[in-house]
Amino acid sequence: MKDIMNKEVDDRKEDAIVTEKQLLPVQLNVNGKQYILHLEPWTSLLDALREHLGLTGTKKGCDHGQCGACTILIDGKRINSCLTFAVMYQGVPITTIEGLAQGDKLHPLQQAFIKHDAFQCGYCTPGQICSAQGMLNEGHAYSRDDIHELMSGNLCRCAAYNNIVKAIEEVIETGQTPDAV
């Protein structure tokens, strides 16, 4: 796969698939990098990330906003990226799982997830971690029950729930909650 992380991307300019009129130029700010894409207006933000930017860390589990696997952070707020269109997020800071670690230094939630075995197959994990960060940003999680409740939009079929909660609790308890991302 071509390296698209560090340069502007213009995948579609030459091999226009539908008529030029239907493709909209979209400028996305993902994990601190600027990208210009040409997208159908109905391309979901999730598909733009996965199919057009190659950022496949954000997962598709249902495409209907029912599972939370596609959770990302928009200006620090967690959303289901499958339920919204890419064209709506021009210039807004978007953070995906790929943007949480600082180089080789894992984000505290990522470290805690590994330590507490907060995943098995790993497919819901990026969404769980982004959702957890979004929940921490919201600032309403005061107890284990709160975390269980506020994380209930993120399904895990392996049912690693208790370990996910332990990982989040540890990040809260050790006060390593990073600044809102």
Next chain:
Amino acid sequence: MTTIAADISQASYIGQPISRVDGVAKVTGTARYAGEYTAPGLLHGLVISSPVAKGRILSIQSEEARAVNGIIKIYSHENVKDLPWFDLSYKDMNLLPGSPFRPFYSNEIQFSQQPVALVIAESLELARYAATLVRIEYETAPFETDLENNLENAFTPKRGKTGYKKPKNRGNAKKQFTKADVKIEAEYMHGAEHHNPMELFSSTVVYGKDGSLTVYDKTQGVLNSQSYIARVFDIKHKKVRVLSPFVGGAFGSGLRPQYQLFMACLAALDLQLPVRVVLTRQQMFSFGHRPATWQKLKLAASNDGRLEAIEHTAISETSRFENYTENIVNWSGRLYSCDHVKLDYRLVPLDVNSPLDMRAPGAATGVLALECAMDELAYKLNIDPLVLRLKNYTEKDPESGKPFSSKNLMDCYKQGAEHFGWEKRIYSPRSMKQGKQLVGWGMSSGMWDAMMVPARAQAKITADGKLVVTSATSDIGTGTYTIMTQIAAETLGLPLEDVSFELGDSKFVFAPFEGGSATAASVGTAVLFACKKIREKLLSLAKKLEQSPLANVQDEEIVFVNGRICHQDDIECSLSIREVMDRTGTKYIQEKNSDLRAMFKQLGYARNTHSAIFVEVKIDEDLGLISVTRVVAAIAAGNILNPKTASSQIMGGVMWGISMALHEDSFMDHQYGRFINHDYAEYHIPVHADTPDIEVIFVQEKDTVVNPLGIKGVGEIGIIGTAAAVANAIYHATGKRIRDFPITPDKLL
């Protein structure tokens, strides 16, 4: 001396709670799943599914769809020719008796949501749009999808799929039942369930210039997919490479090649271009499922609680074209001491897709009914449900008469009860209220097979002291990567970071699909033997070196620690592996396991895992809302390679059991012959808020028979019995026996 001992304990990885070696890849989003590989010019496929359950396709009008700019081709039975007609071409390692489903083979519709067409386009959006423009006309035929209405049509299968064991009767249960002191009789029913792994079923197929295929598939067995493609499309095996390094959950759904694999390969071969086909969540309700099953249990006992007769009948659905079989009733002849057992397993063919193994197939179903019935019997006898189990404990397998290779169910009962606080339980139902909450405590036993299947591993150590071990096995979230790395590192005394285990590639040595909790034992033993062979070679090289300090050391006194070959009592008397390789000019040593001796020794023994599950529920008396608040799962599963990943397996299994008891139900609308709750909003699985406190206990169980490391496997045992323990707790809380699963609030009101 102390130094060596400390070093040895440091290099001891088996049994340690090591964090997953693939953890970083999974938490950073770099772990790549089947639908996440790409290639220049990748095309996207979208499958169109039949809205009717039975009939035939009269016509397909696709002109309008084909006219869309960017649509490459639309496939259906009308234009897909030259598919093999022979059943064997479509068989997979599951080997169901019958005639496997063949996509696009004819215009016949055999089940609702059957794939009928494939739209290939330059983008996913276009494929999705064009699919809406395809007009398909159907002629419908009468169909039958209701198991309960067709129980009289049940037949006894003459043979079954891979792993099927014909139930065995003993004694004369019927006669014994008529003269017994105490007896109960009850019927249990649960509907179909779907696996629903988080990852959508996907295949990305890259067509090579030489006509070869590189296939990224969501599967539990790369060799199963490879062999299927080779036979269906008549290509040489070596021209098909299937990879599956990460699998986003499977739970049995990846044991058969699913139709997106067929679709992606069909289009890639025809167009000679790279193609990806991803199914929708809704379409994942179109393939195999845990079959709807009706069961009847009759138990008879003496007044003091000894089982005198067990009769267990199970009738499950299957498709019209294959006989899917499970070992449902068999467990009733094996879990307790009882001389008179009558087992009856039958199938009803319906107009549905063939069922498919789903976590603990057979046992999840059969043990649910048996263990609910045991609870009913306990209350009929007026004795504690745990005491009833203890009274009927068996030290040998009652079915075969063979001893168990190991069985420490007794400690499961003891430790589980103690940790749960079972002795504080008040016997009578509805006696443990907390305000408006009815509190119920229930328990169950569980049993699964400790299987060993033929598997191979290849290990290669290079001059830099790094070890790479490979096998065509799978890690569906079970922890295969991690435990195999632990076994290899410990066997050769290498630091974990110098060892890598690779899997999910059809070019690796043979391993069967990952299923039945057999992988840790089977592949783990293969890894052990392959690494032991390297160890022998290294030692022999080390001893032959000029002035080798190890020349006169007995083999039994040698240890491999921290990359060194040492005398166990003298760290000075050692050589590093790198030095040995270097001084002998050895670039690498590569070995495969070939020792299958362990498999013959086992034949004289019954080999099983066991469990005791204790559950607390709290129920809102007015609304019937049920919460599982506490679970203790005590597991006897031999040697636990990694308590961290193994606990996760058990916790996951326990949640599946709770889900079976309270949530999961693929709801068949018999008017349309279609599962109507076919998405995550309507098909309920537990969420964070449904999760109770779960304590997992692994009791000590030393087993020298199953395999040299004493591994029994933990993937299934967590679910088995859990649903019964929940149902029994609900009875204890409410005094109501609900025998129709899942137990939803309406059934309690």
